[in-house]
Amino acid sequence: MSNTTNTLPEVIALKRTIEQLEAATKVLVRRDLELKRAYRSLQEIDERKSEFVSIAAHQLRTPLSAIRWGLQMLLDGEVDQLTHEQTVVIQQAQTSIVKMVGLVNDLLSADHLEYDKVKYNFQPIHLGRLIVEIVDELLPMAQERGITINIDTINTIPSVHGDAPRLKEAMLNILSNAIKYSFSSGIVTISLRTTDRTAEVSVTDFGIGIPKDYHDRLFKKFTRADNARRVDADGSGLGMFITKKVVEAHGGTLTFTSIEGQKTTFTLALPLDN
Numbered sequence: 001m002s003n004t005t006n007t008l009p010e011v012i013a014l015k016r017t018i019e020q021l022e023a024a025t026k027v028l029v030r031r032d033l034e035l036k037r038a039y040r041s042l043q044e045i046d047e048r049k050s051e052f053v054s055i056a057a058h059q060l061r062t063p064l065s066a067i068r069w070g071l072q073m074l075l076d077g078e079v080d081q082l083t084h085e086q087t088v089v090i091q092q093a094q095t096s097i098v099k100m101v102g103l104v105n106d107l108l109s110a111d112h113l114e115y116d117k118v119k120y121n122f123q124p125i126h127l128g129r130l131i132v133e134i135v136d137e138l139l140p141m142a143q144e145r146g147i148t149i150n151i152d153t154i155n156t157i158p159s160v161h162g163d164a165p166r167l168k169e170a171m172l173n174i175l176s177n178a179i180k181y182s183f184s185s186g187i188v189t190i191s192l193r194t195t196d197r198t199a200e201v202s203v204t205d206f207g208i209g210i211p212k213d214y215h216d217r218l219f220k221k222f223t224r225a226d227n228a229r230r231v232d233a234d235g236s237g238l239g240m241f242i243t244k245k246v247v248e249a250h251g252g253t254l255t256f257t258s259i260e261g262q263k264t265t266f267t268l269a270l271p272l273d274n
Helices: 002-075 084-114 127-144 164-180 212-217 226-231 239-249
Strands: 123-126 148-151 159-162 187-194 198-205 253-259 263-271
Touching (some): 159 164, 164 263, 239 253
Antiparallel strands (some): 123 159, 198 263
């Protein structure tokens, strides 16, 4: 009898513990179901957001293009001769339209890349030739700012495996930023080297640099440092997000080092074509 009396409190305590565990389990199961429903809801919202961005961007692109070509017809004198004042106003409108078209294209690219809607056409690409093509395209921009572009030897760089238009878009973003954010009359250097498995392209500019506070979020959408906004108030903040997504889709990496007010180096590493 004494043993039963002694163990009774322990049995009661054990039963209470089991009841508490069962109650806690029910709460956890309920919370898990709620979280799953919330997650599904967020997925649906995210998908709708993506669909909205895609539809809105497509719907905007057509009328913007029509306005752009209409303004160009006026500037070309196909409708009537314009006064100097009229020409200036239309040129300003044309510039704004071009920026809007660029923003719409960036929104579409970012959306497609974020949700893996992009189809790539991978093939061997001569990286050196692609870089020369990009430099030639950006040379007027560099000359306007008095920027000299130096390129290391490129003939020895092997081919990489990639989608030429997409890689060109990514490297155009990197190099155009280097030119844009360099100090006037400065130098932008493009260095190329290979390892056993990759070809690496480094672009170095001597300019405003990237503030340390922005280093961890530079590749996120709509991120623009304050000093970059002062140089170019109209940027979308999507360029580096797009660039990193493209590079990663090629199995490559994109890294950077920067000292604010001094220099920035972006390094793009791509797998060699085996």
